[in-house]
Amino acid sequence: MIRISRTVFCWLVIVTMSAPLFIVAGVSVNERKLMFFPPRGLSLRWYEEIFTKAPWFEALTASLSIAIMSGIIALSVALPTAYYLWQHKVRYAKVLYSIGLLPFALPPVITALGMLMWWAQFGGTGNYWGIALGHGVFLITLPMVMISLGLESIDRELLEAAQTMGANSTTTFRTIVFPMVVPYMVAGYAFAFVLSMNEFIISFFLGQFAVQTLPVKIFSSLRSGYSPAIASVSVMFILLAAIVFGLVARFGDLPRLLGAWTPKDR
Amino acid sequence: MAVNQPMEARRQIPRMVTYPTLMLGLFFLVPFAFMVVVSFWQRIEGAESGYAPGFEFTHYARFFSPLFTRHLLVSLEFASLSAFMSVLVAFPFTYFLSRFGRRPQVLTLVFVLCVLSLSEVIVAYSWSVLLSRTAGISNLFVFLGIMEKPSSWIPSYGAVLFALTYFNLPFATLIMYPQCTRLEKSLTEAALTLGASPVKTFFTVVVPLLWPTIFTAFIVLFVFTMGAFITPQWLGRPQHWMYAILINNQANIRGNVPFASALSIFLMVFTLTLVAITVRLGRRGLQR
Numbered sequence: 002m003i004r005i006s007r008t009v010f011c012w013l014v015i016v017t018m019s020a021p022l023f024i025v026a027g028v029s030v031n032e033r034k035l036m037f038f039p040p041r042g043l044s045l046r047w048y049e050e051i052f053t054k055a056p057w058f059e060a061l062t063a064s065l066s067i068a069i070m071s072g073i074i075a076l077s078v079a080l081p082t083a084y085y086l087w088q089h090k091v092r093y094a095k096v097l098y099s100i101g102l103l104p105f106a107l108p109p110v111i112t113a114l115g116m117l118m119w120w121a122q123f124g125g126t127g128n129y130w131g132i133a134l135g136h137g138v139f140l141i142t143l144p145m146v147m148i149s150l151g152l153e154s155i156d157r158e159l160l161e162a163a164q165t166m167g168a169n170s171t172t173t174f175r176t177i178v179f180p181m182v183v184p185y186m187v188a189g190y191a192f193a194f195v196l197s198m199n200e201f202i203i204s205f206f207l208g209q210f211a212v213q214t215l216p217v218k219i220f221s222s223l224r225s226g227y228s229p230a231i232a233s234v235s236v237m238f239i240l241l242a243a244i245v246f247g248l249v250a251r252f253g254d255l256p257r258l259l260g261a262w263t264p265k266d267r
Numbered sequence: 268m269a270v271n272q273p274m275e276a277r278r279q280i281p282r283m284v285t286y287p288t289l290m291l292g293l294f295f296l297v298p299f300a301f302m303v304v305v306s307f308w309q310r311i312e313g314a315e316s317g318y319a320p321g322f323e324f325t326h327y328a329r330f331f332s333p334l335f336t337r338h339l340l341v342s343l344e345f346a347s348l349s350a351f352m353s354v355l356v357a358f359p360f361t362y363f364l365s366r367f368g369r370r371p372q373v374l375t376l377v378f379v380l381c382v383l384s385l386s387e388v389i390v391a392y393s394w395s396v397l398l399s400r401t402a403g404i405s406n407l408f409v410f411l412g413i414m415e416k417p418s419s420w421i422p423s424y425g426a427v428l429f430a431l432t433y434f435n436l437p438f439a440t441l442i443m444y445p446q447c448t449r450l451e452k453s454l455t456e457a458a459l460t461l462g463a464s465p466v467k468t469f470f471t472v473v474v475p476l477l478w479p480t481i482f483t484a485f486i487v488l489f490v491f492t493m494g495a496f497i498t499p500q501w502l503g504r505p506q507h508w509m510y511a512i513l514i515n516n517q518a519n520i521r522g523n524v525p526f527a528s529a530l531s532i533f534l535m536v537f538t539l540t541l542v543a544i545t546v547r548l549g550r551r552g553l554q555r
Contacts, residue, residue, distance in 0.1 A: 024396050025393045109535060111299075117295070231392060
C-alpha cells in the first residue's frame, strides 16, 4: 500500500515535470502557423526554419559559441579557486571561494544589471565577448562546487605517498589530482554549457538586441507574434540537454558527480 | 616547505589564484561596486549614458511610493509561496529517488537535469501553451468529460505561481539530492523494526534529520525566484509583475540607470535581510 502510493507519487511528479515538454513537442510539428494541440497535420518545416532562416540560425550559432566559450571561462576560474581552497585552508582561499558562490546567492537580475552598467562604460555591450565573459563569471559556481566535490574524494594518503617518493607539487597535481578531478571538470563544463545555452537575463541585458541568443530570440519573437519555430527551438534545446547529460551519465558516475555517496565510499 | 606555504599564502595573493581573482574582481565585484556607486548618482535625461556623478538619495527615496512597495510584496509572496510549494513536492520525491535502484535513479537524474536546464523563457512559453484555450490541458478535460468547453487559464495568479513552482522543482531536487543519499538506511530500518509505520518514520526520522537541507533548498529557491522576470510577465497580469520587471523597465526602457541600480540594491538588501532572519528562526526551530 505504502509502496504503491510512493510509486504513484513519483510518477505523478515525473509526468507533471514532463507535461510541458510533450505539449511543446506536439505544437512544434503543426503544419500551419497556428498553435494547436494535438497538432493538426504533421510537418517538420519549423525545424527546417531554424537552420534556413537567418535570424534563427544566427541566434543558434550565437548561443552555441557563447556557451562553448563561457564553459571554458567558468572552468578556468573554477579549477584554481577550488584547488587553492582544498590545498590551503587559508582565509583568502575561503573568501575567494565565497565570491565564487555569490552569483548563485543573489537574484540574477542584479548581476545582470551590474554587468550591463560596467560594460556600457567601455562600449562592451552588444557583443559576443561581453556575454561569454558574463556567463563565464556567472556560471563559475557549478563547476567550482563540483570540482571541490571531486577534490574531497581524493585520499590524502595518496598525496603524502607521492611526496615521500619525491614528487613536487606540480608533479603531484599532474599525475594524481588532475586525473581524479577530470570527470568532475567534464560534468561541471556540461552544466555551465547547458545553463549558458538557456540563460536569459544576462544575455538579454548585455546583448541589447545587437546579439540575440536563442532564449532572447524566442522572447523577442513571442512579442512580435507567434511562430511554431519557437516550439521547435525549445524541443531542440531539450534534446541537446538530454544528449549532453545522457553522455555524462553514460561515461561517468552521475549520482556521484551530483554529490551522492554512501558511507562505504569513505 | 609545507610549513612555510600557508605563511606565504597569507601575506600576498599567490600566483595560483591571480587569474581567478582578476576575473571575479573585474567582471563580478567591480561591476557590482560600480552599481552601488551609480545608485547615488544624478540622472540626466538625454545624455547617452543617462547619468552623471553626484551624490543624492532621490532614487532611494522613491521606493516608498506605493507602486514599488506593492510590487516588492508581490515578489515576496510569489517567491516564498513557490519556493515552499516546490520544496514540499520535491523533498519526498528526492528522498524516494535516492532510494531507487541504480538504473532508474540515473535515468531519473538525467530527466531532472534536462528539465533543470530549460530556460525560464521555454518554461513560461510551454505553460502558456499548456494553459491556453487552443492547445491546453482544458482540451483534455473536455475530452474526458470533466469540462464542457475548453477555456484559457492565463493570465492569472495561479498560472504564475504554478509555473514558478514548476521552474523550481528540478533545482530543489538537485540541491537536496546529496544529503538524501547520505542518510543512513540503518536509521529508518531501526524505526521500522521498532514498530513505527513508514509514514511515521518519514515524519519523525527522515524529515528532522534532513531539515537543514530542506531549509537550504527553500532559501536558495526563494532568492532565485525573487529575480523572476519572464514568468510573471507572460503568465500574469500587470498587478502580478515582480521586481525584476521594474528594474528592467527603468534600466532598458526608461533609461533611468541610477534608479534601476538603487532598485537592485534595495532588492538585494531586502532579500538578504529576509534570508538572515529566516536562517536565524530556522536555527532556533532546529534547536527546539
